[in-house]
Amino acid sequence: MEKTIFHIDVNSAYLSWSALECLAKGETTDLRDIPSIIGGDMEKRHGVVLAKSIPAKAFGVKTGEPIVNAMRKCPRLLLHPPDHTLYHRRSRELMEFLSHISPDIEQVSVDECYMDYTSVAEKYGDPYSAATQMKDSIYKKFGYTVNIGISNRKVLAKMASDFKKPNLVHTLYLNEIQEKMWPLPVSSLYMCGQSSVEVLRKLEILTIGDLAAADKAVLASHLKSHGIMLWEYANGIDESNVITEHVDLKGIGNSITLKQDALTKEDSYRALLGLAETVAARLRNSHQLAGMISTEIKYNTFRKVSHQITLPSPVHSTDVIYAKACALFDELWDGTPVRLLGIRTSKLSAEDEPIQLSIFDMEQVQASGCQAAEKTFSAAKQQRLDQALDSIRKKYGADSVIRGSLLHKKR
Secondary structure, eight states: OOOOEEEEEETTHHHHHHHHHHHHTTOOSOGGGSSEEEOSBTTTTBSBOOEEOHHHHTTTOOTTSBHHHHHHHOTTOEEEOOOHHHHHHHHHHHHHHHHTTOSOEEEEETTEEEEEOGGGHHHHOOHHHHHHHHHHHHHHHHSOOEEEEEESSHHHHHHHHTSSOSSOEEEOOGGGHHHHTTTSBGGGSTTOOHHHHHHHHHTTOOBHHHHHHSOHHHHHHHHHHHHHHHHHHHTTOOOOOOOOOOTTOSEEEEEEEEEEEEOSHHHHHHHHHHHHHHHHHHHHHTTEEEEEEEEEEEETTOOEEEEEEEEEEEEOOHHHHHHHHHHHHHHHOOSOOEEEEEEEEEEEEETTSOOOOOHHHHHHHHHHTHHHHHHHHHHHHHHHHHHHHHHHHHHHOTTSSOOHHHHOOOO
């Protein structure tokens, strides 16, 4: 039996959830009905657009662009600050609701998930009718809308959910891609970020159909393995399954076999940074904090070593995970060329779970005073940055935002 996969995506999640919260508190204006955005600093007018209303979109406002640019396009644009505590609460409510329909849920961000519908198809019937009933039930129960994409491939379900919005169900089966997907600009293909679009444009590849018909060898020569992946997505090739991550996860990690052995500490640090970003994003998406971090090294002799550290307080910060992973690497590395690197987090806890401080922790807080307050402010600022980057990458692909250190070429 061929699998059926749904991709469920909340329409303008941050804005919808903030709008509902404002209405619940007595506000008379619905943020969704006026030119409005979520993001940035209301007084200083800086930051990026995290979400936009449909009226704001009509002015050309785009998710991910600087707020100052959005304000030029629409001077009467209303700015509303993000409330990530609210968003995570709303997200948990939605995932719990969906898990009663099918237990096979893979949450990929705070406002979207995949559902493997295959195991419950016999119970709920025709996928399109079931998805339509599902989106209507979500609106009736929670007050906001979702789009649902349906396919036999994860990437095509994702693409389908991004078709016309809001509050709609779309299909994109393999036999429909030539009509529905190939005419679209290549920039709309999942995981095709701006840097990839620029390379493809120079190759005169402008549509997804152009990409599907392109020579794989040419794509590989310009975009390496990422080019092959984009070609496969353009042709509807994706054999990945819905991966269910339960809230009682024992650990989240990632590893990479390097294309060339890392000979210097700096080379390894760059690889660890990429791994830290992936692992931290997965922690945030599953609303988990990690209390332990481990770093693994496999040398070109195939000898493996690893070391771990318990954190004083659990985290899902990219910078903290990266810093600890590098410190562990420094303790382990003996100068031998490195073939594989890995980061794994464990001792997971829910991000809304109270944190119990040890006597030592409390003494440190009492002794440090203002310094502790400064660190708390810095951590909160870093968390907002991580969440903003997660949102941008979710909308525009993993390569839409790249840290400068990852662009440095090996000398």
